[in-house]
Amino acid sequence: MATEARAVRLGSAVRRGVGQSVLLTLPMVVWSLLMFFHPGAATDRNSVIAAGVTMAFMVALFFLMMRTGNTYRWRRVFFVALGLLFPVGFIYQAIHFRGSMGIPMEEMIAGRTPFCFMPIPMLILPAALTRTVVFPGSIVGVGGMSGAGIAAMVGLWLALTLVLGRGWCSYACFFGGIEEGMASAPKKATIRKIDPRWRLGPWAVLLAMVLLSLALFEPAYCEWLCPFKAVSEYLAARNTVGLLQNALFVVLFAGLVVVLPLLTKKRTQCSCFCPFGAFQSIFNKTSVFDVRIDKERCKPCVACQTACPTMSLSKESIARGETLLSCTKCGACVDACPRGAMNWHVKGTEAAANPERARLLFLYAAWALAVMFGGSILAQGIRTILHFVL
Amino acid sequence: MKLRARLGYVAAGATVLVALLTPFLLYGMFAKGVVALGLHVDEIYSGGPKVRTIQMSGYSIDVHGVVTPHMLQRETAFVQMDWRPVTALPAHVSDLVDVDGDGKPDVRVSFDVPRDPKAPLRVNVEALNPRYEGMRNEGKERYSKLIVRVDDAVLVRVPVVGR
Numbered sequence: 001m002a003t004e005a006r007a008v009r010l011g012s013a014v015r016r017g018v019g020q021s022v023l024l025t026l027p028m029v030v031w032s033l034l035m036f037f038h039p040g041a042a043t044d045r046n047s048v049i050a051a052g053v054t055m056a057f058m059v060a061l062f063f064l065m066m067r068t069g070n071t072y073r074w075r076r077v078f079f080v081a082l083g084l085l086f087p088v089g090f091i092y093q094a095i096h097f098r099g100s101m102g103i104p105m106e107e108m109i110a111g112r113t114p115f116c117f118m119p120i121p122m123l124i125l126p127a128a129l130t131r132t133v134v135f136p137g138s139i140v141g142v143g144g145m146s147g148a149g150i151a152a153m154v155g156l157w158l159a160l161t162l163v164l165g166r167g168w169c170s171y172a173c174f175f176g177g178i179e180e181g182m183a184s185a186p187k188k189a190t191i192r193k194i195d196p197r198w199r200l201g202p203w204a205v206l207l208a209m210v211l212l213s214l215a216l217f218e219p220a221y222c223e224w225l226c227p228f229k230a231v232s233e234y235l236a237a238r239n240t241v242g243l244l245q246n247a248l249f250v251v252l253f254a255g256l257v258v259v260l261p262l263l264t265k266k267r268t269q270c271s272c273f274c275p276f277g278a279f280q281s282i283f284n285k286t287s288v289f290d291v292r293i294d295k296e297r298c299k300p301c302v303a304c305q306t307a308c309p310t311m312s313l314s315k316e317s318i319a320r321g322e323t324l325l326s327c328t329k330c331g332a333c334v335d336a337c338p339r340g341a342m343n344w345h346v347k348g349t350e351a352a353a354n355p356e357r358a359r360l361l362f363l364y365a366a367w368a369l370a371v372m373f374g375g376s377i378l379a380q381g382i383r384t385i386l387h388f389v390l
Numbered sequence: 391m392k393l394r395a396r397l398g399y400v401a402a403g404a405t406v407l408v409a410l411l412t413p414f415l416l417y418g419m420f421a422k423g424v425v426a427l428g429l430h431v432d433e434i435y436s437g438g439p440k441v442r443t444i445q446m447s448g449y450s451i452d453v454h455g456v457v458t459p460h461m462l463q464r465e466t467a468f469v470q471m472d473w474r475p476v477t478a479l480p481a482h483v484s485d486l487v488d489v490d491g492d493g494k495p496d497v498r499v500s501f502d503v504p505r506d507p508k509a510p511l512r513v514n515v516e517a518l519n520p521r522y523e524g525m526r527n528e529g530k531e532r533y534s535k536l537i538v539r540v541d542d543a544v545l546v547r548v549p550v551v552g553r
Binding site: 035108110133135136138139140150151154156214216217239289346353358364369372 | 394395396397398399402403405408409412413416421424432460461462463464536538539540541545
C-alpha cells in the first residue's frame with residue numbers, strides 16, 4: 001500500500017514552486033547572456049532582437065521544465081522550432097551567397113559546400129586510410145557557404161557527443177524537429193503496429209553508406225539518400241542522374257519526414273533510416289546519462305513504449321529495466337509513465353537513485369549546449385524573418 | 391554511497407563541465423585537433439596541387455598535378471589548368487599548353503569568355519600528345535572533364551589517358 005502511494009506520488013513529475021524554479025533557472029539566464037550577448041556578437045537591430053527573443057524563449061522553456069517537472073513537452077517546443085527555423089536561415093543564406101538552393105559544381109570545386117554532421121560516419125574510413133576527406137568542402141572556412149569549415153563542425157560534434165551521446169538527436173540535430181512536429185500533430189496513430197525489425201534500418205543504411213563511400217570515394221549519403229536536402233540545398237541537376245538524385249531527396253522527405261510520422265506518431269526517419277542516428281547510438285555507451293526503469297514500480301502498461309518517438313523501448317528492454325541503445329534522451333517515456341518507474345539515471349548509481357538529481361545534471365549540460373548550438377540557429381532564423389518583416 | 395555511484399556522479403559533474411567549456415575551449419581545441427591531422431579534401435574536388443605557372447600576355451595559366459581516382463571512383467584521371475585573372479582574358483582564348491613541362495605543347499585549349507559571369511562555358515581541347523584526351527564542346531558534366539568559372543579563374547580539366 002505504502003509502495004503504491006509512493007509510486008503514484010512519484011508518478012506525477014516533480015513540480016516546484018515559482019521561487020525555486022527561478023533559482024534553478026538563473027544559471028541558464030547567465031549562460032544565455034554569455035552565449036547571445038558576448039563581446040563581439042552582432043549589434044545590428046535585427047541581430048539584437050533575434051538574440052533577445054531566442055534567449056527569452058530558451059530561458060522560458062528551461063523555467064517550465066523546472067516548474068512542471070516535464071522534460072519532453074518543453075524540449076519538443078524548442079526542437080520543433082529548431083527544425084522549422086533552420087531551413088529559413090539556411091535557405092536565405094544559400095540564396096544570398098549563390099542565388100539558389102542548388103549547389104553548382106563551381107561551389108563544390110571552390111570548397112564552399114556547407115558541411116553538416118550527417119556525413120561524418122561516412123568520412124572516417126577514407127580519412128583513416130588515405131587522409132582524404134571525400135566531401136566537396138574545405139577543412140577550414142573559405143567564405144561563402146563553407147561556414148567555419150569541416151574541422152569546426154567535426155570539433156563541435158565531438159564536444160557535443162561527449163556530453164549528449166545520442167542525445168544529439170533530441171537536443172542538437174537541426175533536422176529532427178520537422179519530423180517530431182509531424183509526429184506530434186495527430187492525436188492517435190493510424191499505424192500502430194510497426195515491425196521491430198525496422199529498428200535495424202539505420203544500421204543497414206549506415207553499413208551500406210560507409211562501404212559505398214569508401215568504395216566510390218564520395219559522400220554517398222549526401223548524394224543519394226539525405227531526405228533533408230529537400231529543405232536545405234540540393235545538387236544543381238546537370239543531367240538525368242542529378243534529376244533522379246533530387247527526386248529521391250523529395251520522395252524520402254515526403255515519406256519519412258512527413259507522411260509516416262503523421263501516420264505512426266513516430267520519428268520514422270530517425271528510428272528506421274538515419275545512419276547518423278545509428279552511429280550516434282554507439283556514443284550512448286560512453287555517455288554517463290541514460291534512462292532506466294525501476295522494475296519494482298513498473299507494471300508493464302507499455303505507456304512508455306507507446307510514447308517513445310524513436311522506438312527505443314521494447315517489451316524485452318522494459319523487462320531488463322533499460323532503454324535500447326537508440327534512446328535519444330528526449331524524456332517522452334519519463335513524462336508518460338503513470339507510476340514514476342521511468343527515471344533519468346546516472347550510470348553507476350541505483351536505477352531509482354535520486355532521478356531528479358540525474359535529470360537536473362543532464363538538463364544543465366544538454367540545455368547549455370542546446371542554447372549554444374541550437375540557439376544560434378534559432379536566432380539566425382528569427383533574424384532572417386525580421387529581415388523581411390521590419 | 392558506493393564507489394561506483396560516487397564515480398558516476400563525478401563523471402556526471404565532469405560532463406556538465408565539458409558542456410560549459412565547449413564554446414570557450416573544447417570546440418576550438420577539437421577543431422584545431424582535426425586540422426592538425428593533416429587531412430585534405432579529395433583532389434577530385436579541389437583539383438590537386440599547382441605545379442607550374444605559365445605566363446601569357448596579360449594573364450597566366452596555372453597547371454596542376456595529375457589527379458588519379460581512388461578505388462571505384464566514378465571519374466577518370468585528369469589534369470587541371472586555371473586561366474586567371476578572368477578580367478584579363480580575351481573574348482576568345484586559344485592557347486597551346488605544355489602540361490607536363492617537357493617544353494613541347496601537349497594540348498590546344500580553346501574557349502569563349504562571355505562577359506556575363508553566370509553564362510555557361512564550353513571548351514574544345516585538341517590533344518597534341520596522346521597522353522591527353524581531346525574534348526569537344528564540353529561543359530561541366532563530370533569532375534574529370536569540365537570547364538567552369540570559379541571566382542577569378544576559368545578552370546579546365548582534361549582527362550589523362552591510361553592512368
